[in-house]
Amino acid sequence: MDKLLIIDDEVDIQRSFRRLLAGPDLEVHSAGSGEEAIEMIPLLQPDLVIMDVRMGGMSGLETLRRIRDTDARLPVIMMTAYGTTQTAIEAMKLGAFDYLLKPFDIPKLKELIAGALRAARQMKTVVSVEPLLESDDYELGIVGRSPAMQTVFKLIGQLAASEATALITGESGTGKELVARAIYSHSARAKQPFVAINCAAIPESLLESELLGHEKGSFTGATQQRIGKFEQCNLGTIFLDEIGDMPLATQTKILRVLQSGTFERVGGNETVRVNVRVIAATNKPLEQAVASRAFREDLFYRLNVVRVPLPPLRERREDIPLLVDYFLRRFARESGRAPKGLVPEVLHLLEAHSWPGNVRELENALRRATVVATGETLLPRDLPPELSAQPLRAPLAPTPLASPVPSPSTTTPPAPTPADAPSPIPEGNPDLAALASQLFRWARDHRELKILPAVERELVIEALKETRGNQVQAARLLGITRATLRKRVEKFGIRRDLIIQ
Numbered sequence: 239m240d241k242l243l244i245i246d247d248e249v250d251i252q253r254s255f256r257r258l259l260a261g262p263d264l265e266v267h268s269a270g271s272g273e274e275a276i277e278m279i280p281l282l283q284p285d286l287v288i289m290d291v292r293m294g295g296m297s298g299l300e301t302l303r304r305i306r307d308t309d310a311r312l313p314v315i316m317m318t319a320y321g322t323t324q325t326a327i328e329a330m331k332l333g334a335f336d337y338l339l340k341p342f343d344i345p346k347l348k349e350l351i352a353g354a355l356r357a358a359r360q361m362k363t364v365v366s367v368e369p370l371l372e373s374d375d376y377e378l379g380i381v382g383r384s385p386a387m388q389t390v391f392k393l394i395g396q397l398a399a400s401e402a403t404a405l406i407t408g409e410s411g412t413g414k415e416l417v418a419r420a421i422y423s424h425s426a427r428a429k430q431p432f433v434a435i436n437c438a439a440i441p442e443s444l445l446e447s448e449l450l451g452h453e454k455g456s457f458t459g460a461t462q463q464r465i466g467k468f469e470q471c472n473l474g475t476i477f478l479d480e481i482g483d484m485p486l487a488t489q490t491k492i493l494r495v496l497q498s499g500t501f502e503r504v505g506g507n508e509t510v511r512v513n514v515r516v517i518a519a520t521n522k523p524l525e526q527a528v529a530s531r532a533f534r535e536d537l538f539y540r541l542n543v544v545r546v547p548l549p550p551l552r553e554r555r556e557d558i559p560l561l562v563d564y565f566l567r568r569f570a571r572e573s574g575r576a577p578k579g580l581v582p583e584v585l586h587l588l589e590a591h592s593w594p595g596n597v598r599e600l601e602n603a604l605r606r607a608t609v610v611a612t613g614e615t616l617l618p619r620d621l622p623p624e625l626s627a628q629p630l631r632a633p634l635a636p637t638p639l640a641s642p643v644p645s646p647s648t649t650t651p652p653a654p655t656p657a658d659a660p661s662p663i664p665e666g667n668p669d670l671a672a673l674a675s676q677l678f679r680w681a682r683d684h685r686e687l688k689i690l691p692a693v694e695r696e697l698v699i700e701a702l703k704e705t706r707g708n709q710v711q712a713a714r715l716l717g718i719t720r721a722t723l724r725k726r727v728e729k730f731g732i733r734r735d736l737i738i739q
């Protein structure tokens with residue numbers, strides 16, 4: 239029988255895990271703090287640990303670090319309510335088996351537990367503990383909650399804890415350079431230099447000397463010795479961007495650097511030795527280049543040790559609202575103004591676009607919109623023509639995604655804001671009618687007599703969850719005033735812990 243240890247300072251969580259998971263094949267134990275867990279683990283010898291990141295006393299990450307110190311094979315799954323890049327990366331870097339975002343998807347949780355237990359059984363051989371790195375508070379600014387991006391965060395964490403060569407692939411604007419910098423800034427080499435070089439932007443004839451340097455007189459114009467990027471960033475990390483555009487001759491030299499850490503400067507005989515970590519990126523399918531002999535196969539395999547594929551934005555549209563919020567806040571910070579809001583139409587248009595230029599295109603579209611918008615709210619007409627030309631529905635009330643509070647610098651007399659004047663109730667919506675009919679029949683069959691207030695209560699909770707407890711935004715989503723929302727919260731006795739999980 240397998241043993242699972244739940245570490246959480248909330249007794250309710252411990253209890254619900256026990257109820258959910260304990261069975262003939264699984265014994266569920268619990269600890270209320272990291273300190274308690276550290277004492278329990280050697281005696282209990284659990285097969286799997288699930289732990290909250292946020293706990294009173296020793297933090298989840300610190301507890302994880304201690305567990306990894308003493309038992310590198312015990313899989314630990316971290317639970318976090320904050321889908322932040324930072325926690326996910328830190329946890330994976332410290333060797334967490336995986337992490338779970340709250341609120342949980344139960345089938346996924348069970349699947350993950352089964353996978354972790356399977357892995358625990360397979361991991362009979364001793365695994366070496368990765369060196370522990372100093373964590374710092376560097377804000378990464380990689381936004382994304384989609385499963386595809388969560389996988390990317392995991393890979394960043396794992397790569398940061400290793401020295402492996404990484405190949406980041408993805409369409410233009412998907413964040414390849416951002417990811418390379420994230421790996422670097424979380425790695426043990428973070429205090430050493432990071433040098434990025436775009437192989438496509440440098441003329442073929444100069445690339446090799448740019449990378450490896452040259453000796454005086456090695457070619458016309460080489461009037462003095464020059465130290466190349468590899469030497470400049472000795473002990474650091476080099477980012478070879480657009481590596482697919484590297485000429486074959488240079489590829490050969492780079493392969494040697496990767497294999498032996500040595501090279502000769504252009505026109506020189508002296509062998510130079512360097513210790514540089516290489517991260518490469520490409521938006522071209524390198525396999526094809528290998529097939530057509532434009533890219534060396536051996537170099538490809540050498541670079542492709544760990545592959546980080548970045549998903550195009552159109553395949554993770556659920557991240558668009560988050561990215562919009564992030565960029566609007568960032569632009570606001572840069573300009574020292576309050577973030578702009580946007581009408582729902584704008585968000586619909588942004589979510590519907592195919593984004594061939596990915597996140598960079600989104601960033602540029604929003605930057606442009608912020609500049610051309612005349613008011614505090616972005617309108618469809620502020621978007622680039624290829625977006626705003628799409629058919630629109632009737633405009634709705636503004637939804638300031640990034641700015642729940644009106645800018646204090648506004649000097650115009652206060653017009654009735656949407657929070658005070660809810661938008662008129664739209665005409666009958668067939669989808670909603672079908673849902674309501676289903677709900678009504680369900681309530682009748684289950685003898686749920688107070689269906690209207692019950693549904694109202696659930697909707698209020700959902701809106702507050704969605705907005706992380708922001709009443710102004712939640713009221714807007716629900717189409718009621720903030721005062722009404724507040725009354726509902728009181729009437730239904732909605733506690734904060736129902737919302738913020």
Ligand SMILES: Nc1ncnc2c1ncn2[C@@H]1O[C@H](COP(=O)(O)OP(=O)(O)OP(=O)(O)O)[C@@H](O)[C@H]1O
Pocket residue numbers: 379380381382408409410411412413414415416417521561564597598601
């Ligand atoms: N997940 C993300 N969260 C926040 N910003 C992002 C994200 N992905 C990309 N960006 C931003 O989008 C822009 C493009 O990112 P980056 O330069 O890393 O892309 P790239 O894949 O290297 O593009 P290219 O192939 O065109 O060189 C940058 O301004 C970056 O900050």
Ligand SMILES: [Mg+2]
Pocket residue numbers: 414415479
């Ligand atoms: Mg790039």
